[in-house]
Amino acid sequence: MSEATAVDGAGLARQLLAGDRRALARSITLVENDDPHGWEIVRQIYPHTGAAAIIGFTGPPGAGKSTLLGELTRLERSAGRSVGVLTVDPTSPFSSGALLGDRIRLSDHFLDQGVFIRSMANRGALGGLSEAALQATLLMDAAGRDLVLLETVGVGQAEVDVINHADSVVLVLTPGSGDSIQALKAGVMEIPDVIVVNKADHPLADSMVRDIRSTLALGPPRDWAIPVLRTIATTGEGVGELLASLTEHRAHIQANGTLTRRRGSHLRAEVLSLVSRRLRRDLETALVREPGFVALLEQVVSRQLDPASAAAAILAEVQPRNEHASSD
Amino acid sequence: MNAAEHRPIRVVVAKPGLDGHDRGAKIVARALRDAGMEVIYTGLHQTPEQIVETVLQEDADAVGLSILSGAHMTLVPRILALLRTEGLGQVVVTVGGTIPADDIAELKGLGVSEVFTPGASTEAVVDFIRSAVTR
Structure with a gap:
């Protein structure tokens, strides 16, 4: 050290x-x-903490999130704002190692002292971020970053943790990645404040934008109409418009109180998550040392006892007075 | 899994200089990943300054430098000096590539922990980094 x-x-x-x-x-x-x-x-x-604007970027692997983030960083820097970037890549479920490669797209900013980039492995967290993501965001905020850009792992359809971390959420999609039915599905399509169709020079970009807009039009009217933007991150095309949309969104959520509400619910989620994580770890640590637990497991393995009954027996031990113990 | 008991080693794998041969670096990165380490891969054509800044921001325990251009006697001393300037002298530095025997001795004298030449096994690299990184 x-x-x-x-x-x-x-x-x-x-x-x-x-x-x-x-x-x-x-x-x-x-x-x-x-x-x-x-x-x-x-x-x-x-x-x-609390001064930094937190913007989350999510979308499927290879959609161009890191490249887009690099271009946005360029614009924010030329406006004189300091930037923290947190990028999350997946941990291997087999080796618990990870290859963190998002920096490759950000190498233009390595020597700019106004940009701090940190790669995180998700370490088994399933929601597209890592357990420590919110804490790391707080650290960057306190270190004086005006803006923290948070990039999720490449997500599928259901990893929506970013909504519990960011003030504004950008969903990055690419043309040819599904029809209007995909855009109707629950999950990531429900979370963005801004939708970006990146690689917009692709022939299918226009139909993708149309599909998304028509899907959004099917929903109830909202006070924030989700913009659907075209970008080509590798050339920077459309990134100015993205920045303008994000600025507008921030003004909107500041004015109508959404920002305060969102941050309140982020922190509530973080507190609950810390409590359940710690309880879970303590419980698991205690259980594996408990001879009774091993005996119960053996009964389950030999099919004398089903898993739910074993769980109920353990809960009765751990929380004898908790009436709700078996309802979960 | 208790995170406090599970502290993955963080390694930056970097290619300083101008050669574009990154197959070796990728193989090593993959092997370190499969050994349970968190590998930050920076891509090609990194300057010593960029590499050191990456090591700093990523709080890496080790940095593996892959050099096949012959410029190792220029690049590596510069990286070692910058690491010390930034207060990162404790970071384990390894070099992989086509390095002549005489240069290996000199690089080690300058502070490189180990040099891996063609034919070195990925197991040797993994084992070395594991034993050299003391947390």
Whole structure:
């Protein structure tokens, strides 16, 4: 460990608030690793958070999220705003390793001190982000980033965690990835504030935009009409319009109170998620050490006891007074 | 799984300089991934400054440099110096590529932990990084 990283949580928090990049990098590692120092840092910096705009990008793998994010970063930088980028890639369920490759699309910004890029592995989280994503966002916010861009893993249809983290959500799609029925389905199609059809030089781009617009028109009228934009991220075409839409969306949600409401529900979700994660870990740790649990499992394996009855027996032990214990 | 008990090693795999031969780097990146590490792959044509900034922002434990251009005696010392300037002198640095024996000794003298030449097994790379990274 180097000089700066050897200090305690309070020291790291101070350095982070002063804008030290190494302290920010180390702090993100600590919250990712569920390290007590990490929680101490978050506790100290929390009063200094809330100023950054958080924009989430989600969409299928290869849609161009990283490239688009790189172009948007360029525009934000020329407007003089500092940017934090958090990109999440999947962890292997087999080796628990990960290959984090989103930086490749952002290499133009590596030497710009106004841009801080961090790659995260999702470490088994299923919602398109990692468990530590919100905490890492808070750290970037406290370190003085005006804007935090949050990129999910390439998602399928149902990974919608980003709505619990971002003020505005951009869904990035590509032409030829399904007809109007795909656009009608529940899940990711329900979450965006802005929809981008990237690779818009593709012959099917226009019909894709039409399909999405007609699908949106089937829904109830809303006070924010979701824009459907065409971009070509590799050339930067349309990214100015995306920035304009995001600025407009931010003004809209600030004016009508949605931003405050959204952030309240993000934090509520984070608190609930922390409680359930910790309970779950404590419980699992305790259970595997419990001889009774092993005996129950053996009964399940030998088909003497079904899984739900075994679970009910365990819950009766753990929560003897909880009447709702078996209803879950 | 308890995250506190599970701290993956984070490794930056980078290709400094101008050669475009990234097959070796990709094979090593894949092997490290399969060994349970979090591998940050930066792509081709990285300058020493870009690589060091990536190591800093990603809080990496190790950086693997793949060089097949012959420019290792220029690039590697520059990267080592920049790492020290940024207070990242503890980061494990390995080099892979076509490196002559004389240069290997010199690179190690400068602070490179290990040099892997053609024919080195991916297991050797994985084992080395695992043992060299002390958390």
